[in-house]
Amino acid sequence: SYELTQPTSVSVSPGQTASITCSGDKLGQKYVSWYQQKAGQSPVLVIYQDSKRPSGIPERFSGSNSGNTATLTISGTQAMDEADYYCQAWDSSIFVVFGGGTKLTVL
Amino acid sequence: EVQLVESGGGLVQPGGSLRLSCAASGFSFSNYWMSWVRRAPGKGLEWVANIKEDGTGKHYVDSVKGRFTISRDNAKNSLFLQMNSLRAEDTAVYYCTRDHSRLVYYFDYWGQGTLVTVSS
Numbered sequence: 001s002y003e004l005t006q007p008t009s010v011s012v013s014p015g016q017t018a019s020i021t022c023s024g025d026k027l028g029q030k031y032v033s034w035y036q037q038k039a040g041q042s043p044v045l046v047i048y049q050d051s052k053r054p055s056g057i058p059e060r061f062s063g064s065n066s067g068n069t070a071t072l073t074i075s076g077t078q079a080m081d082e083a084d085y086y087c088q089a090w091d092s093s094i095f096v097v098f099g100g101g102t103k104l105t106v107l
Numbered sequence: 108e109v110q111l112v113e114s115g116g117g118l119v120q121p122g123g124s125l126r127l128s129c130a131a132s133g134f135s136f137s138n139y140w141m142s143w144v145r146r147a148p149g150k151g152l153e154w155v156a157n158i159k160e161d162g163t164g165k166h167y168v169d170s171v172k173g174r175f176t177i178s179r180d181n182a183k184n185s186l187f188l189q190m191n192s193l194r195a196e197d198t199a200v201y202y203c204t205r206d207h208s209r210l211v212y213y214f215d216y217w218g219q220g221t222l223v224t225v226s227s
Contacts, residue, residue: 033213035152042202042217043144043152049211086152090212095166096142101151 004087004099011105018074020102022087025068030091032070034063037101038083046085047072074104082106109133109216111203116221123193123225129186129203129218137161137181140206142214143188145199145223153199156188157206170196193225 005023012018022032034047045054047063050070060075070089074081087099115127127143142157156167156177165177176189186203200222204214 031211031213033211035214037146037152042219043214044217045213045215048207048213048215054215084151088152088213096154096157096212098152098154 002089002094002097004089004097006085006087006099006102008100009103009105011107012074012077013107014079015076018077018081018104018106020072020074020085020087020104022070022072022089022099023068024089024097027068027070027089028066030065030089030094032063032065033088033090034061034072035086035088036081036083037086043086077104077106079106109205111205111216111218113201113203113218113221116201116223118224118226119193120227121194121225124189124191125193125223127188127190127201127203127221127223131184131186131203131205134205136179136184140208140212141179141186142204142206143177143186144202144204144214144217145197146202146220147196147199150199155201158186190223193223195225197223198225199223 035043036046037043050065051063062073084101086101110132112130143155158177174192178187200220202220203218205216207215
């Protein structure tokens with residue numbers, strides 16, 4: 001079965017750039033989405049189709065996907081960005097797979 | 108405004124059954140694939156099952172095949188998940204999602220979730 005690997009945790013200082021990676025075999029050939037889940041809330045889509053932002057998602061959220069790694073980048077990280085982040089990949093062979101999630105701490 | 112409201116969660120004994128419901132509003136329900144996604148305590152998100160717009164296509168994660176059944180009633184804008192032979196490892200918050208399925212598959216709207224606890 002297909003697996004997506006994320007770091008368990010990432011820490012960042014307010015105002016700095018946070019990068020969260022998601023690794024999988026030939027991941028760059030699949031489409032990746034990212035979800036933010038704050039404590040006690042439902043997940044929210046923040047990036048789809050590798051790098052597109054849904055309406056209402058701040059410009060500081062961006063995404064890329066190449067080779068075996070997709071990356072979610074949060075520029076000028078704010079305290080409100082502290083949350084769990086999940087990558088999700090899709091293609092016709094694996095269908096839907098989530099990464100294990102990364103806890104982002106804004107120190 | 109898109110709204111997804113789940114109900115039906117609760118405490119059930121191992122081997123028991125439960126039926127989850129999701130009431131959808133604010134969009135043309137019959138035009139979208141829909142899914143159930145769960146998050147077990149201390150664990151990450153796991154896609155459970157999805158269903159095609161007209162209900163003719165369904166997919167399940169291996170761990171629930173033969174035990175869970177996803178269905179929908181487009182006339183009532185409702186999604187369901189019948190869960191039988193429940194196990195402790197099915198304990199989780201279950202989310203109803205609206206799916207984007209054209210060209211690329213992702214979950215663009217999520218409900219607030221309903222908690223299922225399987226314990227004796």
